[in-house]
Amino acid sequence: MFGKNAKVDIALNRDVEQLIKTGGKERILPIVQAGEPVLRQQTAAYTGQLSKHTLTKLIDAMHTTMLEAPGVGLAATQIGLGLALAVVEDHVRDDEDDPREIAEFPFHVIINPKYTPVGEKTASFYEGCLSFDGYQAVRKRWLDITAEWDDEEGNHHAEQLHGWPARIFQHETDHLSGELYIDRAEIRSLTTYENLEDYWCNDPVPTEAAEELGFDL
Numbered sequence: 001m002f003g004k005n006a007k008v009d010i011a012l013n014r015d016v017e018q019l020i021k022t023g024g025k026e027r028i029l030p031i032v033q034a035g036e037p038v039l040r041q042q043t044a045a046y047t048g049q050l051s052k053h054t055l056t057k058l059i060d061a062m063h064t065t066m067l068e069a070p071g072v073g074l075a076a077t078q079i080g081l082g083l084a085l086a087v088v089e090d091h092v093r094d095d096e097d098d099p100r101e102i103a104e105f106p107f108h109v110i111i112n113p114k115y116t117p118v119g120e121k122t123a124s125f126y127e128g129c130l131s132f133d134g135y136q137a138v139r140k141r142w143l144d145i146t147a148e149w150d151d152e153e154g155n156h157h158a159e160q161l162h163g164w165p166a167r168i169f170q171h172e173t174d175h176l177s178g179e180l181y182i183d184r185a186e187i188r189s190l191t192t193y194e195n196l197e198d199y200w201c202n203d204p205v206p207t208e209a210a211e212e213l214g215f216d217l
Helices: 010-021 052-068 163-175 193-200 207-213
Strands: 073-075 085-090 105-117 122-128 135-142 144-150 156-162 185-192
Touching: 010 052, 052 073, 052 085, 073 163, 085 163, 105 163, 122 163, 122 185, 122 193, 135 163, 135 193, 144 163, 156 163, 185 193, 185 207, 193 207
Parallel strands: none
Antiparallel strands: 073 085, 085 105, 105 144, 122 135, 135 185, 144 156
16 A cells, blocks of 8 residues: 555656657557566556656556557556556446356556455456457466455555456456466467457357367366
């Protein structure tokens, strides 16, 4: 947690302001791709290093960038910033029977997030990443978690997440410890967006893909 007594890091504040400027008037920031060292580094805990004004602008730029991509989450490392901060947001699709259990996940700023599994159930679905653009792969994740994070005001939150929101939270939190989803994905499932659309989009539970491509669920 952080509060009024947090110490602003002037040099970091200046760097973040400069980063925000790269997004132009639209505040759409460049998203770094796999191979950039920042994606493999443990982030620094956020303790109030940024002024409230700069933090607000950063959050706005990250949210805009995420929606423009489009994506459902964006970690600070994905814009080249080594702070433990991410934004997430997702909404229900038209198909209510989607086995991925997509649910409303309103916009959140998650600062210093962490999660612990609840129970032992897992789910395996195709997953993608804005920093590994053009591809998706099947990744097994915990179905239920206890998610903890601080918001932009320094308030602490703890919430049980299930299904797709739990997957999003795990994905973005892993980014902040230098992990990409592909590190623990079923490599034989790796596919381009085009092939995913052509072959596997009608099979949200990737049983057919597992059989055809030769991997275990």
